[in-house]
Every structure is written in C-alpha cells, then in structure tokens.
Amino acid sequence: MYSLIMSDSVKIVFGDKSYEFPVVKGSKNERAININALRAETGLITIDPGYKNSGSCLSEITYLNGEKGELSYRGYSIEDLTKNAGFLEVSYLLIFGFLPSEKQLEKFQIDIHKESLVDEDLKVILKSFPRSAHPMGALASLTSALTAFDPDSVDVESEDEIYSAVVNLMAKLPILCAWTYRKVKGLPLNYADRSLSFEDNIAQMFFRHPTEKYKPNKIVNNALNKLLILHADHEQNCSTSTVRIVGSSHAGLFASVSAGISALWGPLHGGANQAVIEMLEKIKNDGGDIEKYILKAKDKKDSFRLMGFGHRVYKNFDPRAKIIKKAADEVLNDLGVTDPVLEIAKSLEKLALTDEYFVKRKLYPNVDFYSGIIYRALGIPTQMFTVMFALGRLPGWIAQWWEMRKNNEPIGRPRQIFTGKTDLKFVPISKR
Ligand code: CMC
Numbered sequence: 001m002y003s004l005i006m007s008d009s010v011k012i013v014f015g016d017k018s019y020e021f022p023v024v025k026g027s028k029n030e031r032a033i034n035i036n037a038l039r040a041e042t043g044l045i046t047i048d049p050g051y052k053n054s055g056s057c058l059s060e061i062t063y064l065n066g067e068k069g070e071l072s073y074r075g076y077s078i079e080d081l082t083k084n085a086g087f088l089e090v091s092y093l094l095i096f097g098f099l100p101s102e103k104q105l106e107k108f109q110i111d112i113h114k115e116s117l118v119d120e121d122l123k124v125i126l127k128s129f130p131r132s133a134h135p136m137g138a139l140a141s142l143t144s145a146l147t148a149f150d151p152d153s154v155d156v157e158s159e160d161e162i163y164s165a166v167v168n169l170m171a172k173l174p175i176l177c178a179w180t181y182r183k184v185k186g187l188p189l190n191y192a193d194r195s196l197s198f199e200d201n202i203a204q205m206f207f208r209h210p211t212e213k214y215k216p217n218k219i220v221n222n223a224l225n226k227l228l229i230l231h232a233d234h235e236q237n238c239s240t241s242t243v244r245i246v247g248s249s250h251a252g253l254f255a256s257v258s259a260g261i262s263a264l265w266g267p268l269h270g271g272a273n274q275a276v277i278e279m280l281e282k283i284k285n286d287g288g289d290i291e292k293y294i295l296k297a298k299d300k301k302d303s304f305r306l307m308g309f310g311h312r313v314y315k316n317f318d319p320r321a322k323i324i325k326k327a328a329d330e331v332l333n334d335l336g337v338t339d340p341v342l343e344i345a346k347s348l349e350k351l352a353l354t355d356e357y358f359v360k361r362k363l364y365p366n367v368d369f370y371s372g373i374i375y376r377a378l379g380i381p382t383q384m385f386t387v388m389f390a391l392g393r394l395p396g397w398i399a400q401w402w403e404m405r406k407n408n409e410p411i412g413r414p415r416q417i418f419t420g421k422t423d424l425k426f427v428p429i430s431k432r
Pocket residue numbers: 050237267268269270271272297298304305306307308309310311312313361363366367368
C-alpha cells in the first residue's frame with residue numbers, strides 16, 4: 001500500500017466539535033483532504049455525484065492539469081511522446097513505469113507476437129452477431145469471452161504472471177478490434193504477421209486485402225501511432241475508473257477491461273468520436289448552417305449538445321485536441337483527401353470559441369472533436385471509431401488495473417444518502 005505524503009491539515013467544524021483531517025500532497029503540489037476517518041469520527045459522509053471533487057486513489061501513472069492543459073504519462077509530456085515514441089514503447093512506459101531499452105522493447109514485441117492468436121471458437125461468437133451490430137458491443141463480448149478460454153486468474157504478487165497477462169491482452173485485443181472491423185467490412189478475419197512491427201501489424205490486421213500482400217504505409221502508421229498514444233491513458237476517467245472498480249473486487253484483468261470497453265462506449269465518453277462525425281454530417285446535410293446548431297447547443301430546452309466540446313477536467317484547452325487538429329490537416333493533405341466536414345468542424349470551433357455561452361462555461365474542443373476526421377480519412381467506418389479509442393486506451397487500463405491491485409486497494413464501494421420512502425407497511429396484492 002502506498003504511503004500518503006501529508007502536508008497541512010483541514011479543520012471541519014460540525015455542531016460544537018472541531019475535527020482535523022490530513023491534507024495529502026501530490027508530486028505537483030495538488031492537494032486533497034484525506035477523509036478516510038470522516039464517517040467514523042463525525043458520522044458524516046460526503047456527497048459528490050459524478051465524483052467532480054473526489055479523488056479515488058493516489059496514482060503514479062498520468063498527470064493532468066486541466067487549467068494549464070497539461071498531460072503527461074509517467075513524467076513525459078504527450079507532446080514529447082507523440083513526436084518521438086511508438087505506441088508499443090508508450091504502452092511499455094505506462095504499464096511498467098519506465099521507457100524500455102531497445103532490448104526490452106524487442107523482447108516485449110516478440111512475446112506479444114508469440115501470443116498473437118485467439119481461440120478459433122471466438123470466431124463463432126463474432127459470427128453470431130448480426131453485421132449491423134455495433135462493434136463496441138461485439139468487442140466487449142469477445143473480450144469478456146476471452147476469460148472463458150484462459151480462465152487462470154493472475155497472482156498479482158508474481159511479476160511473471162502479470163507480465164504474461166499483460167502480453168496476452170496486448171496481443172489479443174488488437175486482433176479482436178481488427179476482427180470487429182473486418183466483420184463490419186465483410187472481410188475474412190485476419191491474424192498477426194510476425195515480420196511486422198507492433199504498430200504496422202495493427203494496420204495490417206485491419207486493412208490487409210485478402211488477396212494482396214500488405215505494404216506498410218508511413219502516413220497511415222504515423223497517424224494511427226499518434227492517435228493511439230494520445231488515447232493511451234487519461235487518469236481516472238469513466239472507463240478507467242470502471243476498470244479499477246471492477247478489478248477492486250478481484251475480478252480478472254480481461255473481465256475488468258471488458259467492463260471498461262462498455263463504459264467507453266457511451267457518447268459522453270469515448271463514443272463521442274462517433275457522435276461528432278454524425279453531428280458534422282448532419283450539419284453538412286442540413287445545408288451547413290453552423291449558427292443554427294450553436295443556438296441549439298445553447299438552448300436548455302433542446303437536448304442537443306455540441307459533441308466533441310467540453311471536458312470534465314480541461315477548462316482551458318485539451319492538449320490532445322491541439323495535436324490531433326494539426327495531425328488531421330497533415331493526414332488529409334498527405335493522403336490527398338478533402339473532407340468537407342473538416343471545414344465545418346473548423347468553422348464550428350471558431351464560432352463556439354467566441355460565443356459567450358461556451359467561453360463562460362470554458363467549453364473547448366476535446367480529443368474527440370478532430371480524431372474521427374482522421375479515422376475517416378484512413379477508411380475506418382464511423383461505428384469503429386470508439387473501437388480505435390479502446391485499442392489506444394488498453395495500456396492505460398492495464399497500468400491502472402495493475403497499480404490498483406499492487407497497492408492492494410480496498411473494494412470500491414461508495415456510500416449514499418437514502419431519500420426514498422420509509423416505514424411503509426406491506427399491502428397484499430389483492431388490496432392494492
Ligand atoms: N454542448 C453544450 N453545452 C455543454 C456542453 C456541450 N458539449 N458540454 C457542457 N455543456 C454545458 C452544460 O449544459 C452545463 O451548462 P449549465 O452550467 O448552464 O448547466 C455546463 O456546460 C457544464 O457542463 P456539465 O455537463 O456539467 O459538465 P461535465 O463536466 O459534467 O461534462 C462532458 C463533461 C464532457 C460530459 C460534457 O462537456 C459533454 O457532454 N460534452 C459532449 C460530449 C463529449 O464530447 N464527450 C467527450 C469527452 S472527452 C473524451 C472522453 O472523455 O472520452
């Protein structure tokens with residue numbers, strides 16, 4: 001279990017008594033009141049729907065400063081990592097805590113290649129889904145089904161067992177993601193090619209034409225690499241918190257990640273990348289009237305929200321969106337693709353950023369605003385966008401699950417304040 005770095009303390013006055021609670025300090029001086037003993041000492045709990053002000057853990061993995069728009073993994077900024085590293089290297093960094101040497105990375109890649117097979121019977125499960133099924137549903141089911149084919153639970157005290165579970169999941173999830181894509185496209189299901197790098201192999205598993213040898217494409221590889229790195233972790237977001245809380249019951253890694261995939265699917269979280277493109281398409285087909293949609297987003301009686309805008313933590317800008325916006329321009333240019341929705345996205349952003357409603361609420365484009373435009377340019381169907389997000393988030397989920405288990409965190413079990421009816425007397429059904 002980690003030790004808490006204490007600084008200062010906070011006094012809470014309740015009734016005629018005063019209580020003191022320690023303040024915990026992080027590496028960048030961010031501070032939190034440790035209320036572990038609050039209920040025992042005062043009889044009170046805290047209420048914080050959506051956990052807007054509640055920290056669930058201490059973590060060494062990812063640092064995020066929402067006011068300054070900073071994001072770093074294990075101390076390295078995402079600007080530095082997207083410029084200089086590969087997705088597998090960043091995955092290693094997140095999971096094991098340090099940048100690998102050439103030898104360590106090579107071994108990691110070879111070990112992953114060795115596990116790059118999934119039980120053929122999983123194809124039967126995928127086959128039973130209709131072609132129209134959403135790939136995120138299929139992916140969550142297939143990931144969960146993997147536990148049935150590899151039921152051993154992991155001894156978290158054993159470095160070897162953890163390593164083997166990590167390698168297994170890093171090998172198998174990309175295959176499942178590629179399979180869901182190939183199912184949507186009606187293509188034969190593919191396996192890995194051991195002669196390729198991890199990143200080229202992902203592209204190969206997705207895009208290889210059944211009758212042609214796959215030739216790695218630098219533009220596609222670079223774009224995918226950047227997107228996967230930018231999605232690789234984001235501290236205690238909805239899906240990661242789900243992975244940690246499911247894992248806190250000592251459910252296995254695969255089961256926990258499968259739950260994370262379901263959490264990511266929602267349009268307020270990872271599913272926003274699909275929702276953004278659908279929204280931009282809708283605006284385009286409606287004559288491109290951007291102002292109309294800005295007005296709809298501001299209208300509290302209208303359920304329409306500007307998808308890809310706003311973030312729980314970023315209140316200035318999302319540093320991932322900055323990198324992705326630039327990459328979208330580059331990728332479309334390199335591929336010689338013109339996409340009218342990119343222009344709509346840019347005009348929408350420009351208008352929103354000068355509109356009082358968005359400025360006052362500190363609503364800026366988030367990571368999902370431009371990512372779909374790149375996926376589209378790579379030929380990935382809209383329904384697959386969130387699967388790509390899941391693929392990128394995998395190392396983060398693994399790292400967070402492992403950290404939670406290593407720290408022997410207690411089972412996640414929030415409390416509540418009951419507001420329902422009380423002391424009712426049972427009325428027999430014939431008298432109701
Ligand atoms: N369009 C219009 N109004 C918005 C939007 C939006 N996209 N986002 C927030 N608001 C308004 C909201 O109505 C509220 O207004 P008021 O104070 O008048 O009631 C205010 O801004 C605060 O919003 P909130 O919903 O309380 O903020 P939150 O921190 O609970 O929600 C969010 C964050 C990301 C869920 C939200 O901004 C949203 O729904 N955005 C659109 C969906 C989206 O792009 N999600 C991807 C997030 S980034 C990737 C990821 O996490 O996976």
